[in-house]
Amino acid sequence: MTSGKIPAVRFDWQTPLVIxxxxxxxxxxxxxxxxxxxxxxxxxxxxxxxxxxxFALAIAIQMLLWGAAQPFAGAVADRFGPVIVLSAGALxxxxxxxxxxxxxxxxxxxxxxxxxxxxxxxxxxxxVVLGAFGKLLPLRWRSLSFGLGTAAGSFGQFLFAPxxxxxxxxxxxxxxLVAFSAMVLVIIPLSLALSMPRDFGAHAAGTPQQSVTxxxxxxxxxxxxxxxxxxxxxxxxxxxxxxxxxPAYLLDRGLSADIGAWTVGVIGLFNIVGSISAGLLxxxxxxxxxxxxxxxxxxxxxxxxxxxxxxxxxxxxxxxVIGLLWLSTVPPTNGIVALMFGTRWLTMLAGxxxxxxxxxxxxxxxxxxLVFERTGSYDVIWWLAILLGVLSALINLPIVExxxxxxxxxxx
Numbered sequence: 402m403t404s405g406k407i408p409a410v411r412f413d414w415q416t417p418l419v420i421x422x423x424x425x426x427x428x429x430x431x432x433x434x435x436x437x438x439x440x441x442x443x444x445x446x447x448x449x450x451x452x453x454x455x456f457a458l459a460i461a462i463q464m465l466l467w468g469a470a471q472p473f474a475g476a477v478a479d480r481f482g483p484v485i486v487l488s489a490g491a492l493x494x495x496x497x498x499x500x501x502x503x504x505x506x507x508x509x510x511x512x513x514x515x516x517x518x519x520x521x522x523x524x525x526x527x528x529v530v531l532g533a534f535g536k537l538l539p540l541r542w543r544s545l546s547f548g549l550g551t552a553a554g555s556f557g558q559f560l561f562a563p564x565x566x567x568x569x570x571x572x573x574x575x576x577x578l579v580a581f582s583a584m585v586l587v588i589i590p591l592s593l594a595l596s597m598p599r600d601f602g603a604h605a606a607g608t609p610q611q612s613v614t615x616x617x618x619x620x621x622x623x624x625x626x627x628x629x630x631x632x633x634x635x636x637x638x639x640x641x642x643x644x645x646x647x648p649a650y651l652l653d654r655g656l657s658a659d660i661g662a663w664t665v666g667v668i669g670l671f672n673i674v675g676s677i678s679a680g681l682l683x684x685x686x687x688x689x690x691x692x693x694x695x696x697x698x699x700x701x702x703x704x705x706x707x708x709x710x711x712x713x714x715x716x717x718x719x720x721x722v723i724g725l726l727w728l729s730t731v732p733p734t735n736g737i738v739a740l741m742f743g744t745r746w747l748t749m750l751a752g753x754x755x756x757x758x759x760x761x762x763x764x765x766x767x768x769x770x771l772v773f774e775r776t777g778s779y780d781v782i783w784w785l786a787i788l789l790g791v792l793s794a795l796i797n798l799p800i801v802e803x804x805x806x807x808x809x810x811x812x813x
Contacts, residue, residue, distance in 0.1 A: 415594060420537050421546060423594035425553035427487060428527035430588050433557025434498060434581040435522060436669065437565040438514070439645040440662055443652065444574045445510075453649065455507045457770025460645055461763045462515030463522070464637070468759020470523035475532060475752035476613055479745065483533045487592035490524020493517050495582040502578035525588050527554045528755050531735055532748025533595040543739065547732040548680020555676055555728060558669025566662040616746040619807075620753065625800040629737055630757045632692060635793035636730045637761030639699055639786045643668075643723065646769040650779055654711040664720040671724030679729035688733035688740075689800040696797065699726045700790030707783050741805050761789075 442456045478486040497517030504510040527550055534546040561581070568577040611619075620626045648661030682691055706719040738751050769782050 415537070415596070417538055417542060419594050421534070421542075421549065423591045424530040424534060424546075424550055427525070427588050427591050427595075428530050428550050428553035429557035429560065430585055430591075431491075431494070431522065431525040431557070432527055432554030433561035434494075434585060435518070436554075436558035436644055436665065437561040437581075437662075439648050439665065440562065440565045440569070440658070441574055441578070442645065442649055443658070444569065448574075449505070451507065452770075452774055454767075454770040454774045455510065457645065457766050459507075459510045459515040460641075461767035461770075462511055463519035464641055464759045464762035464766055466516060466519030467522040467526070468637075468756040468762070470520050471526070471528055471755045471759070472749050472752035474523040474526075474529060475748035475750075476746070478529050478532055478748045480613075482597045483529050483595045483748075484592045486524045486529055487595070488524075488589045490521045490526070490529070491585055491588035491592075492521070494521025494525050494588075495585045497521055498578050498582035498585065502575040502582075521585075525585070527551060528751060529748060530595070531731070532751060533597070535735070535739055535744045535747045537595065537597060544680045544683045544732060544736055545677075546680075547683075547735050548677040551680070551728045551731040552673040552676035555669040555672035555724070559666045559673070560669075562662045562666040562669065566659060611745055613746065613749065616742065616750065617753075619805060620742060620750050623741065623805060625802075626738070626741065626750075626754075628796050628800050629692075629734060630754045632696065632793040632797045633730065633734060633754045633758045634761035635696060635786075635789040636728075637758035637763075638765035638789055639703075639761075640727060640765075641762035642765030642769045642782060642786060645766045646773070646779060646782075651711065651716055656711065656713060656716060660713050660716055664716045667717055667720035668724035668727055671721045672727035672729065675725035675727055675729040676732060678725075680732040683733045683736045688737050688802055689797045691733045692730055692797040692800075693794040695726050695730055696790045697794035699723065700787045700794075702726065703783060703787050703790070707780070737800065737802060740802060743804070 438460060442453060445451070446453055446456055474486050474490065494517070497513050497519075500513035500517065501510065504513050531547055531550045534550055535543060538546050565577055565581075568580060644665065647664060648658065651661045651664065652658060679691065679695070702719065702722045706715065706723075709715055734754060735747070735751050738754065739747050742750055765782070765786070768785075769779060772781050773779055
């Protein structure tokens with residue numbers, strides 16, 4: 402694969418550009434509706450007379466199950482290809498959104514928006530797309546494709562946040578969720594561009610044959626991988642706390658729902674730049690330093706934001722700054738995993754790191770709702786996010802960026 406040529410694929414029309422374009426569209430359609438769910442917190446809670454902790458718990462369950470299922474979805478995608486995983490995930494995701502629109506009880510909301518959407522996202526998420534990019538695209542495209550795939554998810558956030566506000570203004574919010582459900586189904590035909598031979602991973606150039614158990618044991622015994630996974634916890638905590646609770650935080654301080662939506666949209670827009678830049682920088686500087694800088698600068702941005710009066714310009718500037726640092730952690734994180742362990746089980750091993758990310762997301766979303774209901778303020782969670790950012794910056798510094806040492810295969 403060092404030649405830069407595209408690896409063997411199943412169809413002649415699967416050029417690198419087609420693979421990249423369809424994969425990015427999948428990322429847009431999977432991440433977009435999910436990132437706009439925070440905009441349904443206030444109308445759904447008001448319609449049913451629920452406290453914010455109910456909606457927050459549903460999204461927190463979604464985060465946790467998404468993360469818990471991601472390594473398994475990744476293992477299936479690594480073994481049998483991403484098409485079956487993306488298609489099944491899209492079906493679960495679409496059904497979950499449709500049922501969420503008609504959830505009349507907390508239990509039904511937990512099942513639809515929590516369980517079904519969570520498992521659906523594990524199959525249809527951009528993490529599966531990035532794993533396919535790592536296998537199907539030429540080596541020289543890898544870091545950039547990780548950045549573009551992540552940026553596509555951010556473009557989905559930028560696109561769907563104002564779309565949700567516009568649809569909610571013209572139609573009942575339940576109609577918006579059903580419309581999003583239908584859009585998610587487009588992932589199924591798009592996934593065909595990412596199809597690959599079933600034995601692709603086992604015969605990838607430069608990748609020794611390795612069982613899933615051996616891959617897991619190797620990764621979990623590697624100190625640098627553990628540091629990477631622990632650091633990724635903070636990313637989830639910060640990202641999902643802000644996605645779900647920032648619109649309500651701004652609304653509480655007198656800003657309109659439109660400003661909350663546009664702030665979330667600005668985060669997604671600027672993360673397009675941040676993710677692509679992170680992908681390019683990953684080939685030009687140590688990835689651990691890039692990760693440490695991102696986590697530390699996030700903490701600085703949050704400190705400044707909560708220390709100044711809340712206003713429309715302040716919210717939009719915060720959205721732009723935090724957007725540059727948003728999912729820019731993903732390209733260097735996946736790049737380090739691919740560098741250390743190769744691409745054979747890339748989707749699965751990146752999935753374990755993503756599980757840590759989602760545990761952080763679960764706590765950020767759930768604690769945000771719980772603390773607000775108990776204290777009437779998000780202050781404690783903001784400061785916890787700051788502390789975790791500093792700790793993650795430090796824990797990424799000792800990571801060793803080089804392939805793992807593996808014994809030579811025994812002679813027959």
